[in-house]
Amino acid sequence: ELKVEQNPLFLSMQEGKNYTIYCNYSTTSDRLYWYRQDPGKSLESLFVLLSNGAVKQEGRLMASLDTKARLSTLHITAAVHDLSATYFCAVDWAYNTDKLIFGTGTRLQVFP
Amino acid sequence: SQTIHQWPATLVQPVGSPLSLECTVEGTSNPNLYWYRQAAGRGLQLLFYSVGIGQISSEVPQNLSASRPQDRQFILSSKKLLLSDSGFYLCAWSVTALNQPQHFGDGTRLSIL
Numbered sequence: 001e002l003k004v005e006q007n008p009l010f011l012s013m014q015e016g017k018n019y020t021i022y023c024n025y026s027t028t029s030d031r032l033y034w035y036r037q038d039p040g041k042s043l044e045s046l047f048v049l050l051s052n053g054a055v056k057q058e059g060r061l062m063a064s065l066d067t068k069a070r071l072s073t074l075h076i077t078a079a080v081h082d083l084s085a086t087y088f089c090a091v092d093w094a095y096n097t098d099k100l101i102f103g104t105g106t107r108l109q110v111f112p
Numbered sequence: 113s114q115t116i117h118q119w120p121a122t123l124v125q126p127v128g129s130p131l132s133l134e135c136t137v138e139g140t141s142n143p144n145l146y147w148y149r150q151a152a153g154r155g156l157q158l159l160f161y162s163v164g165i166g167q168i169s170s171e172v173p174q175n176l177s178a179s180r181p182q183d184r185q186f187i188l189s190s191k192k193l194l195l196s197d198s199g200f201y202l203c204a205w206s207v208t209a210l211n212q213p214q215h216f217g218d219g220t221r222l223s224i225l
Contacts, residue, residue, distance in 0.1 A: 033213050040221075042202060043156075045213040088155060098144050098206040098214060099171075102156040 002027045004091050006103040013079050013110055021106045023072040023089035031092035032072045033100065034063050036085045043088065047074075079110045114139035118203045118217030126225050131176075131190040133220050135203030138184065143205040145186040146214065147178055150200040162186060198224045 003026040013019050023032070031050055035043040047056040049065035049072060056063050060083065062075045072089055086107045090100040118135045125131060137143050144163050148156040158171045160178035168178050175194050179187045186203060200221050204214040 031211070035213075042219045043216045045215065048211065048213050050211055090156075098208050099158065099161060100214060101158075105155050 002091075002093055002101050004089060004101045004103040006087075006089060006106050008106060009104060011106055011108045013076075013108070015080055015110055015112055016078050018078065019076050021074040021076070021087055021108075023074070023103050025070050025072075025089075025091045025101070025103075027070075027091065027093045027101075028067075029070075029091045029093055030067050032065050033090045033092070034072070034074055035088045035090065037088065037105075038085050046087075076108070079108075081110050081112070084108055084110045114205070114215065116203065116205055116215055116217040118220060120220060121218065122221045122223075124223045124225060125193050127195055128192050131188070131193055131197070131222070133188040133201055133203075133222075135186040135188075135217055136184055137186075137205045140184070140205070140207060142183060143207055145180060146204040146206075147176075147186065147188050148202045148204065150202065150219075152199070156202065160188070193224050195224050198222055 005024045007022050033048055034046040036046050037043050047063040052067040054065045060077045065072045086105045088105045089103040093101055115138045146161045147159040149159055150156050160168055160170055162168050162180045165180055176190050200219050202219045203217040206214040
């Protein structure tokens with residue numbers, strides 16, 4: 001069974017701190033996506049990781065992909081309140097259809 | 113630029129009533145189209161995807177169906193809604209060759225009473 005697991009499921013962190021969200025997947029894939037979802041809203045694309053060793057950074061967020069370990073990480077540097085949201089990783093498991101399996105999501109709350 | 117429109121934004125329906133949710137994409141040709149459902153506090157479950165007009169693949173057995181009558185139009189339907197059909201429904205599009213992410217509509221929040 002194809003699985004995409006994230007941990008932690010819930011993360012409460014203080015502003016200014018660093019933390020990492022992990023995404024493990026059980027299928028062979030070289031394409032992984034990170035999305036952000038604000039409460040009651042749709043999904044916003046953050047990163048597209050297309051190969052082993054890929055690293056992308058945008059502001060205080062940095063994502064990486066290790067296809068051999070079937071692991072992606074989303075690292076948060078010096079968190080601010082505006083980063084509070086739910087973060088999903090998704091794995092492309094069927095070539096030429098872009099069919100995605102989404103992770104369970106990590107709900108991040110940043111407090112002062 | 114490409115845009116995706118999804119409507120209605122919210123819908124409250126009685127059990128046993130029919131359903132029709134519509135999604136249209138502008139600014140691109142021959143997109144892959146998707147319907148997802150998100151239960152409260154959960155991740156996304158892929159319901160249907162389509163790679164072309166009239167081509168629909170169902171991912172899970174359910175009370176719902178999908179149709180693609182035009183290249184950039186995707187419709188989610190049901191003849192008789194169940195309580196378990198409640199959720200947040202999201203339409204998305206992508207173009208495979210571009211290695212770009214799927215782009216999501218604003219979603220429809222469906223409540224079944």
